[in-house]
Amino acid sequence: MKPPPFEYFQPTVLEEALQLLRQYGDDGVILAGGQSLLPVLNFRLTQPEVLIDINRLESSTDLEVSHIQSSQSELSFGPLTRQRDLEISSPVRKSCPLLSEAARYVGNPTIRNRGTFAGSLAHGDPAGEFPLVTTILGAEMLLLSETGSRRLNAEEFFLGHLSTALNGSELLAQIYIPCSEALTGWGFHELDVTPRALVAAAALVTLDREGKCSKARLGFAGMGPVPMRARKAEALLKGQRIGKEIILEAAHVAAVQEADPISDEMASASYRTALAKTFLVRAIGDAMKRLEERG
Secondary structure, three states, rough: OOOOOOEOOOHHHHHHHHHEEEEEEEEHOOOOOOOHHHHHOOOOOOOOOEEOOOOOOOOOOOOOHHHHHHOOOOOOOOOOOOHHHHHHHHHHHHOOOHHHHHHHHOOOOOHHHOOOOHHHHHHHOOOOHHHHHHHHHHEEEEEEOOOOOEEEEHHHHHOOEEEEEEOOOOOOEEEEEEOOOOOOOEEEEEEEOOOOEEEEEEEEEEEEOOOOOOEEEEEEEEEOOOOOOOOHHHHOOOOOOHHHHHHHHHHHHHHHHOOOOOOOOOOHHHHHHHOOOOHHHHHHHHHHHHHHHHH
16 A cells, blocks of 8 residues: 655754744654654554654754763753664663663564654554664653643553554654663563564563562563553562562563453453463573672
């Protein structure tokens, strides 16, 4: 199929891009990598009047468009940071290895070379790897418009299936992710039967000096209309020495008691629950193995 007709703009400065977003509002759509947008256009699931291509947007004092910047406390990513950069960046591997790990599961190398981190988040697919990981990592999103800015955390940003807090006049301009704490292990597992995950699980586990869990962040993709935090399971791990029994219990609580998946043409709810439980056991197990390897 071919996309519907549209008017095309290619701004080179941030002010022009924001002016176009204000002018056309919900009738316009941003094109960055296009890996999520173009299939939607081709199937005519969306029919915008205007396409605003930001690939020639120049960096300025107000916006670094394709950078990955690191500080002692956080990493920040511009709107044209490619998914492949998350996979190979030394600062990301060092300070936020869960993000680097999850990036390997996105599409294939060709898609990751073109697709953008911000574009994947703006698409808002609850089965996507990046929405899940940014939720687990406590990321914040900077939304810019001609009239001002907003900074939302990931759980405020994702509203529902393919729905985010972005309004028609806003650009997802920056993503901020806290650097992982010392003594933190990570794990990520998914079943990918289509261009998206059927179910994915992610885990971050931080230990104190006595070897007990001081903090855990656990969650799923593909188990509801938004990426899911398993807060009851997280609380169950806190203060415990992590072993096989407590991992199995936490995974059961997360997948069976907290999640509420649907049945559809891809899988039944019960199958999703079984996958989620298995993948979370593996993700927490990987987090513990990595902690052991780091001594």
